Amino acid sequence: MLIRLLRRYLARYRRQVAIVTALLLLQSVGNLYLPNLNADIINNGVAVGDTDYIWRTGAVMLGITLLLGLFAVVAVYFASQTSMGVGRDVRGAVFDRVQSFSAREMNRFGTASLITRNTNDVQQVQLFLQIALTILVSAPILAIGGIIMALREDATLSWLIVVIVPLMGAVIGVLLWKAVPLFRQVQVKIDRITQVLREQITGVRVVRAFIRVRSERARFEVVNADLTATSLRVNRIFALAFPALLGIMNLSTVAILWFGAGLVDRGDMPIGNLTAFLQYIMQILFAVMTAVFMVILIPRAEASAQRIVDVLGTTSSVAEPLRPVAPQQLSGLVAFADVTFAYPHGERPVLHDLTFAARPGRTTAIIGGTGSGKSTVVSLVTRSFDVTSGVVLVDGLDVREQSLDGLWSRIGLVPQTAYLFKGTVAQNLRFGNENATDAELWRALEVAQARDFVAAMAGQLEAPIDQGGTNVSGGQRQRLAIARAIVKRPAIYLFDDCFSALDAGTDARLRTALKAETGDATVIIVAQRVSTILHADHIVVLDEGRVVGSGTHDELMQTSAEYREIVESQLGTAAA
Template sequence: MLIRVLRTYLGPYKKPIALLVALQLLQTSATLYLPTLNADIIDNGVVKGDTGFIVQLGGIMIAVSIVQVFCNIGAVYYGARTASALGRDVRAAVFDRVQSFSAREVGHFGAPSLITRTTNDVQQVQMLVLMGFTLMVSAPIMCVGGIIMALGQDVPLSAVLLAVVPVLGIAVSLIVRKMRPLFRTMQERLDTVNRVLREQITGNRVIRAFVRDEYEKERFREANNDLTEVSLSTGRLMALMFPTVMTVVNVSSVAVVWFGAQRIDSGAIQIGALTAFLAYLMQIVMAVMMATFMFMMVPRAEVCAERIAEVLGTDSSVVPPAEPVRKLLRRGHLEVRDVEFRYPGAEAPVLRSVELVARPGETTAIIGSTGSGKSTLLGLVPRLFDVTGGEVLVDGVDVRTLDRALMARTVGLVPQKPYLFSGTVATNLRYGKPDASDEELWQALEVAQAADFVRELEAGLDAPIAQGGTNVSGGQRQRLAIARTLVQRPEIYLFDDSFSALDYATDAALRRALAQETSESTVVIVAQRVSTIRDADRIVVLDEGQVVGTGSHHELMESNETYREIVLSQLTEAEAA
């Protein structure tokens, strides 16, 4: 999987990679040439006392070293640029794919895991590529070239290499083989730490309210300790790698000096040749060590690449239309026709045989007990999910065939949990309409009953909003979310229990202002509070995923027992009447 990811995303960078390989080849060739020059200086210059020869070869060595340095700088430069470009492209691809996911796919992976895959996993692959370009390209060249150059110095002495290289290869492969499953566990436990930390930061108020600080500390400590245990296990194997390699290196160096001294004594080779052979042995071993370092990174990068490929290989259950409809003839007519929705693998559908019609100029309310499928039904309209049976029609056109931009202009959703982005009040309000004027923003704030508290903010529309809107109250957050949708001015307004955090007076004032603002639009409201929906033109009662009643408040009070129970659980008989 790692090779597939690299092949896909390194394809556009063939020219920089080719230049990098050429620079590495030149740099490694220069490195391999230096010990031979040094041997000539010792054997033909130092031993014979020829100062001119020493100066001449010394100058050549300086020139070769300069070439080596500049080639190395160029190779690192292109390697870093290419690795960074790979990381950028993979992150962008993962982000784009996650953006296309429906709520179903996001729930399957989980937000913490998706964040880890987009950041840490991509970084591991990027680091492997960077180290590969700076180390792994030169390692095989140096290893093979070192063996050839060592053979050129003395063939019998090179027999040591026949024992050294296989031993190193076997030792490294055994250690790397044990590291791979540990790296997979490490990434999974990193997901767990990310999830626990995210829950504790997001739920800080709940933790404090229930005085569960110690419990949460213990949860994080357990997750942290689990990650630490795996990290220590991999660390021990990594620590074992270098002593193993250095032991083989030192033993082989002793063997070379021992046998080399005997061959010098017999006159078979000269001192300079032995010096060069030792240098080549060290270069071969360094190449193996560089490859060893790379092999330590490969298992983790391979696991990360599999996790990335899993995201990239997951298709959204909400498929874009092949030939999208880009124009609607009518304005804001919504119809839900015999709709069924079930989650994958679920025994029973969440919604079944649901029928609903919402017309322009009317307010349609949906009410039901918790878990009856109200929010799921509303999410089918803007395609947060896709129906598994039946149709959702906007102006007579199935929403699955609508162009996304047209859908955004036609349908405005205020979700059950309003979310504000980090920025300012103005940037949040302009989220659906970037070119909206300040007058439009203030108009939307007035309708949403949010103008007063925004004016009280020191910077007004430019007042900062923290991520998630955590620096404003729940009611203020809901009103800003409603104002954001009003700025967009869609033809169909969907309010998913969007008034739950408001007091009764603000709720009533907002609904009065909203009725005037949306008098020609289609309004669908999901609510738990009866007072919010009792004046709706049509009320749809859901119970266990089915429509069990449709009508006005008074009609349902007389004819529908489910609705009557809901109303009387909140109001007295007199108030209900």
């Protein structure tokens, strides 16, 4: 998967990769030539006392060394540019793919895992590419070139290579066999610790309110200890492997000097050639050691690449139609026709044969008990999920045949849990309409009963909002979310139980102002409180995913026992 991922995203960096490869090739050739020059200095300069030859050859060596340093700097620059660019492109691709996911794919991967994949996993691949372009390219050149040059210096001692290289290869093989599965486990456990941290940070108020700090600390310590134990197992493997490789290198040096000294003593090998041979063997072993360093990164990068490819290879279950069809008339009409829906892996459908229509210029309310499928109705209109059977129509056309952007552009959604982004009040309100004027923002705030508290904030429209809107109250957050939908001026308003944090007075004033503001738009209100939907033009009563009543408040009081039960439980028998 790593090779597949890099092949895909390295294509646009061919020029930089070619430059790095050429520079590293020249650098490796230069490094292989230096021991030969060093041998010449010893044999033809030091041994015979030729000072001029020492100076001339030494100057050549110095010039080559400086040139190699320049090559190294330029190669690292282009390698860094390539690896950072690939990291940026992969992060962008993962972000774009996640943005296309439906709720089904989001639930499958989980928020914590998707964050880890787009940060830690991409960083692992990026780090591997950076090191590979600077080390992995030159390592085989140095190893193969070193063997050739060592044989050229003296074939008699070359039998040592036959012993040393396979021995180091065996150590690396065991290292890979043991480490690869552990690195995959590490990535999974990083996901887990991210998930636990996210839950505890997001739900810190609940944790404290229920005095669960100790149990949550214990839960974190369990996953933290699990990750630590797996990481320590990896480190123990490398703690054994590195001394073994260093031991092989040191024993190789001793063996070369031992057997080489005999050859020099008998006059079968010049002392300069022995020095060069030793340097070539060190270059070969250094190349193998750098390969080992890459071994540390490869398993983790491979595991990370697999997780990234899993995201990039996942197609959203809510797909853009191949040939989108635009509605002939943009009226805002929403209709459900025999809709049945079951969540993935659900035991039974949440909605059964749902049929109703929400018409322009009218307020359609959906009410029912907990788990009756009210919010699911909203999710089907916005195509967070697609229906199992039946059809959802917007402007007389199946939502699955319309372009997603075209559908979403006509919808103003206020979710059950209001979410505000880090920025200012104005930036949040302009989220659906970037060209909205300040006057339009204040008008929307007035309708949403949020004008007074925004006017009292330091900076007013430019007052800062923290991530998630944590610096405002729940009711203020909901009113700002309602104002954001109003600023968009959509053809369809979807209010998913978003009046729950408002007091009765504010709720009543908001609904009155909203009625006048929405005009000819279609308004769908999902609510738990009867008082919120008493004056709706059309009320749909759900019970266990089925429509058990439909009409106005007065009509339902006469025809629907389920609706009367809801009214009596909330407003008392007198209201009924």
